[in-house]
Each structure stands twice: as C-alpha cells, then as structure tokens.
Amino acid sequence: MTVQFTINGVKVEAQKGESVIEVARRYGFEIPSLCHHQAVTPYGACRVCLVEIVKGGRKKLTTSCNYEVLDGIEVVTDSEAIHKHRAMVLELILAEAPDAEPVKKLAAQYGVNVSRFERSDTEMAQERHDCIMCGLCVRVCTEIVEVNALAFNGRGYNRGVGGPYLEAPQSCIACGACAWVCPTDCIGFVEEDGMRKVLKWDRELPMEKDENGRPIAPKFQLHYFKEKFGLPADIYKKAPGSR
C-alpha cells in the first residue's frame, strides 16, 4: 500500500510501514542521525534526526527514524527551530562523548564545538567512555548476528552496555559488527598476533589460518557460521573462490 505525503514541499510516495527518515533519504533529503541503521529496528535514542511533522494542521517535532509515514502529512527536514533543537541535542551528546570524532564532526556542522555540560564523574561514566548509549551495538548483536552477547545493564546514571556480569561475553564471536556500526567509534576492534580483539568487551579469540598462514577469522566465529548456515565441514579449507 502506498502512502503519499510531502517532504519540504516535494510530493513523495512511500510504502506503508516505512519510516520518514528512510523515505527522506531515498528522495535525497539529508537528515543527520547517530543511532539509526536501516538493518535494525529504529530506537529513537539519539534524537538527532528530529524533523517537523504537520499532521491535521498541528505541527510537532519528532524523531524521523521511528515515525511511520502517513497519508497527507507534511515533513520539514530543516528549519531554524529544528537546527536549534539538533544543536542542543548534539551539545548534550558531545558532553557524553567528548573524544568521539564522528560526534565532534556532526556537532561542528551545527555550530557546537564545545559542550557547556560536564560528563558525570561516576565509575560507570568512566567505563562508558564515549558511548552515547544509542543501543546500535545491542540491536545489531541481537537482531543481525543473533548471538545476544550484549545488552543494556543497570539503570539511570549506572546504565551501560556490555556482556552479562560485566565480563567478556562468552557468546560473543568477535565478528566486529558492533564496532563497525558504532556511531562514536568507541568499541575498538583489532587483529594482532593471530588474535581478534574487541576491546570494549574484553573479548579475545584466536584466529583460524588459511593454508598460507594468513588469519581468516576467529575459529569460534567460523564455527558459529558453519552451524548456523549448515555449511559443509571442510568449507574453510577450500580457497575463497571455490567455496
């Protein structure tokens, strides 16, 4: 079922169930975001993707990532008010993640170079480092990789992301999807000395080597893929081209 509405005065068409941000981006309108990824369910955590939506004559500011398209709505992706709100949101996020380059870059685009707010000095805040708790890593780990290694732990100022019992998660396959998707690059992912390391979760796994002694991927990860997709036992012995 198609839905018709306007974005910045331009008539657009979308499928029912799509989110405003996806449709806007498809039509080439820019909406910044940190916690959104098309592969996982929207979460509305970072609030950078704020837009104005006029529905039934009423105007409101809302997050475009988890707003489903509706017939006849008018979406505005940029205005003075939106700019002001995004700048405020980014200033708050910058306070939580003062060293995260992607956040700094985005904030600078909105004229925010220094945050007036201080990061809380609790133990958990130190532990979180540049994490803005957008939950992208958690969603990728549960919905895409399906190993459920990560979850939000604690509550309030003690909230943080990590494995159970604050230890290296035993179900983590060190695939690195969390590090790849993280909008603040705060997870850390390295391969050295035949080991794959995901730094934030303290997870270290030995890597399988091909016949030339070059590391392919962690053994545990390869095993997980083999089991999950029912691949033949000798799949990783074969050259990449003939698999």
Place this chain on the structure above:
Amino acid sequence: MDLTKVDAIIENYDGDATSLLAIMQDVQDQENYLPREAVNHISAKLDVPVSRIYSMATFFESFHLEPRGKHICTVCMGTACHVRGAQRLVEHLERDLSVKSGGTTEDLQFTLEEVNCVGACALGPLVIIDGEYHGNVTSTRLTKAVKKLKTRKGGE
C-alpha cells in the same frame, strides 16, 4: 543452589519465557538473591540469553546478584524518617551488626539496606526487619530486635 527447585519454579509457569520476570522473583524468594548458576539454568531452560536476564536483573532494584543474609534489615530513608533520625539508626545498625550499609555480614546472617521511602511516613522512623514493619523505632528497640534474631539463630 538446588537447581531442581528452579526447575519446579519454571514448571509452575509452564516454561513460558514471557513469565521470566516472575520466575526470577520466585527464585529470588527462595535464595534471597539470584545465584549465577540459577541464571544460567533459567537461560538454558527458557532459551533466553543470559545477557537479557542480567540486563533485567540489574534494571530492577529489587533483584540481587550477590548473596544476601538470612535476615534483612531495611531502614527507610524517606524525608519524614530522615528528619526523625533514620541516618542515626543506620549508623547504629552498622555498629550492631558490624556491616556497612548495603552490605551483608560474613556469616550471611544479616543484610543492612536503605530504601528511599516505603510510604508509611506517619510511622517514621521506620525499619523493616524480615518483612515486619517497625514504626517509631528507637536504637534501643532495634538492638533488642537484632539481639532476638541473633539468639534465635543459635536456637535453630
């Protein structure tokens, strides 16, 4: 802990994963805390990741992952109790039980806790010992109550 007890609790809820929270509460009722092996067992039985159970257990204040004492003393720290000297009661209990607030004695007999308000402000200062509400408590009455529990421990 005895994992057959956990099995029985899970059976009570027909092994339904949507009853996870209730199952966790029932397990905690048995042991006064959520032992790690019980968490792992529930996870395997209900096919719910350990990470989710841990996440829930740390979200709700009422779950405890560390062993707690047989007797639990909770001092209300709400405004009404506070102005009537709840802080002094906590310090008194800390000395009586030789344990810091929020901690458990080494012999696993007593746990001393603070709570922000239990809604019985007219009775302040209020201390809850093993689920029994003691209103208008004084340090002498607390000492007596604690002594009673300590001696009962020997008699059992």
